[in-house]
Amino acid sequence: MDFLIFKAPMLMVQASLDGILLGILFALIAYGMALQWGVMNIINIAQGDLVILGGYIAYTMYLVGIHPAWGVIVSPIIMYFVGVLLYKLVINKVVDRDLFISILATFGIAIVFQQLMNFIFGADVVVAQSEYGTTMLFDNSVTLPNSKIFSAFISVLYAVALVIYMKKSRLGRAIRATAQNARAAKILGVDTEKVYAATFGINAALCGIAGALISITLTLHPYVGLPYTVRSFMIVIVAGLGNLPAVALSGMGLGLFEEFADYILGTEFRIGAVFMLLVFILVYRRFKLSKKREYLK
Amino acid sequence: MNKVKQKDLILYSGLIILGLAAPYLFSAFKVQLTYLCVLIVLAMTWNLQGGEMGYNTFGNILFYGLGMYLTASVQVGMFFPLAEWTESGGEKTFVHTTAQYFQGIGVGLLVSAIIPAIIAGAIGYAILGLRGHYFAICTLGLGIAAGEIAGGIEIIGAGQGFTTPPFPAEIVDTEARGKFFYFLSFALLIGTFVFVKYIYGSRFKLILNAIRDNEDKAEAMGIQTMKYKITGWMCSAFFCGLAGGIMGGLIGYIDSTDVAFDGREMGVFMVLMAILGGKGTLWGPVIGATLFHFFKEGLWTLILGWQYVALGVLIVVIVIYFPEGLMGWLREKYPERFGEVIDEKDRKAQVELK
Numbered sequence: 138m139d140f141l142i143f144k145a146p147m148l149m150v151q152a153s154l155d156g157i158l159l160g161i162l163f164a165l166i167a168y169g170m171a172l173q174w175g176v177m178n179i180i181n182i183a184q185g186d187l188v189i190l191g192g193y194i195a196y197t198m199y200l201v202g203i204h205p206a207w208g209v210i211v212s213p214i215i216m217y218f219v220g221v222l223l224y225k226l227v228i229n230k231v232v233d234r235d236l237f238i239s240i241l242a243t244f245g246i247a248i249v250f251q252q253l254m255n256f257i258f259g260a261d262v263v264v265a266q267s268e269y270g271t272t273m274l275f276d277n278s279v280t281l282p283n284s285k286i287f288s289a290f291i292s293v294l295y296a297v298a299l300v301i302y303m304k305k306s307r308l309g310r311a312i313r314a315t316a317q318n319a320r321a322a323k324i325l326g327v328d329t330e331k332v333y334a335a336t337f338g339i340n341a342a343l344c345g346i347a348g349a350l351i352s353i354t355l356t357l358h359p360y361v362g363l364p365y366t367v368r369s370f371m372i373v374i375v376a377g378l379g380n381l382p383a384v385a386l387s388g389m390g391l392g393l394f395e396e397f398a399d400y401i402l403g404t405e406f407r408i409g410a411v412f413m414l415l416v417f418i419l420v421y422r423r424f425k426l427s428k429k430r431e432y433l434k
Numbered sequence: 435m436n437k438v439k440q441k442d443l444i445l446y447s448g449l450i451i452l453g454l455a456a457p458y459l460f461s462a463f464k465v466q467l468t469y470l471c472v473l474i475v476l477a478m479t480w481n482l483q484g485g486e487m488g489y490n491t492f493g494n495i496l497f498y499g500l501g502m503y504l505t506a507s508v509q510v511g512m513f514f515p516l517a518e519w520t521e522s523g524g525e526k527t528f529v530h531t532t533a534q535y536f537q538g539i540g541v542g543l544l545v546s547a548i549i550p551a552i553i554a555g556a557i558g559y560a561i562l563g564l565r566g567h568y569f570a571i572c573t574l575g576l577g578i579a580a581g582e583i584a585g586g587i588e589i590i591g592a593g594q595g596f597t598t599p600p601f602p603a604e605i606v607d608t609e610a611r612g613k614f615f616y617f618l619s620f621a622l623l624i625g626t627f628v629f630v631k632y633i634y635g636s637r638f639k640l641i642l643n644a645i646r647d648n649e650d651k652a653e654a655m656g657i658q659t660m661k662y663k664i665t666g667w668m669c670s671a672f673f674c675g676l677a678g679g680i681m682g683g684l685i686g687y688i689d690s691t692d693v694a695f696d697g698r699e700m701g702v703f704m705v706l707m708a709i710l711g712g713k714g715t716l717w718g719p720v721i722g723a724t725l726f727h728f729f730k731e732g733l734w735t736l737i738l739g740w741q742y743v744a745l746g747v748l749i750v751v752i753v754i755y756f757p758e759g760l761m762g763w764l765r766e767k768y769p770e771r772f773g774e775v776i777d778e779k780d781r782k783a784q785v786e787l788k
Contacts (some may be wrong), residue, residue: 180567230754237490238753245749254743280610409582415575423563
């Protein structure tokens, strides 16, 4: 094995730290995915494009002259309303229907979003400079941008806040009740339509936060939404719906996998590796499940 | 019964004559007509999967792209070193003679039909065990992964693309290229249609329908569902590979994510066309693809730049409001035409119940 990463152990530390910090960000997006999947039973292919849109909001602030880090407050607020609007226009018609319909419909939304972002923000790869500097560790052999640490910190903060909100608040309880049994919740006086709209809004807001963080840590481009969707989908199927510690863990695992794949296979295969991992996870899951089910062979 | 057959005969011979005459009647639109044939083939093969078997796939683009790369690679690799061809401007140093070109494309198409079918068979057992939306997402991942990986492989041109062999310059007739690809794709269309029609009259189609309606029950009835699912997928892969090979030759340039494994365009188009026409019917995909192609070609130039927005909106509208498609709508409206007998008493009882 003639890979650079095995010769220089410090690169492994670098990749691990990068991977974990990135993974926390992925976990935040995946949490939104799990939320809407669990509550409304839809799979949102446009998830990644909501993330990118959130990132472009922060980027616009950066262009205007406001520090892009404020995007983590502004972007979720705007994205919440985008999410609610999207729910009223399209999503409310695909709830309770075949999952494939929601996949295709959100695929359509994703295409519209990509193209509109392409019109408004141009097809260039952009990044909002946070100018946070970098932290050097281990005799300057590991460099860690402060923006990545910041983004991981903010992600954890928001995730914890959301968990507390879901446990304590009235709306949070209504959302959890609807997830358990929509019909019973309706009978007991929960306005499920409102709950669905709020859920989708919260999901979009989470995407907005993640997007704002991505705009300062990684890069933005109108057409890179789909990998984020697939990552969050992957995290959710590995972790299961509504299991937050597992979501965080598998998010970090995915981050680690990506960083190592980047070093070992080369950057040009990074996205390919993510999609292949998705296929492998699904196939592994299929063989594991088929052992439990007693099929006629 | 005999009368119906006669009607069919007139319809089919009329369509074949129209198809054969089309490149002479609309000689300026030969490329568009070739596209149309390929789109119909893709929609029909998707329909075998999504419509008949109930396995909504985004992954048929995998076979289409594979076919495209395989045809071009074989066509070049038979006579010249492939690596030097794709390195830079190989099409200028190496020139296919007329005989070499046609030999190459013939063998290439053969390979591009067989290898995707073999691959479909090989991965089928793992992939087709997934159900419902997991299958949809998995195949979506497969298609995109294939594009990303193909974009990193040097010998087939990597990110800078692969120029397929140009049509032999010794043939002076400027129309010849268009005609050649049109008749090739038309032949493929007829082959696919005959095959799918044969399937529609066979037990195989009933088994696929049983899998769609309730797979566990079908299995309990003693049908080896996995065998039939894999066979169905291999049939799709066979025709998708051929369609890809023809398209590669027609376009003349293969890019990994924009032309070959083009999940954002072709991969969605085939799903959309089949749903627009009505999935699970013989004629639905044909009508859907034709309508879609006319709509696309008519509107694309009018709304330049906005075509993807229109496409996205179209997907949302079709999926939400017309999930049964055109044929489904017609069937609801004129059930007698589809050979469905309505029990008047039962219908009245239903109305009263409402």
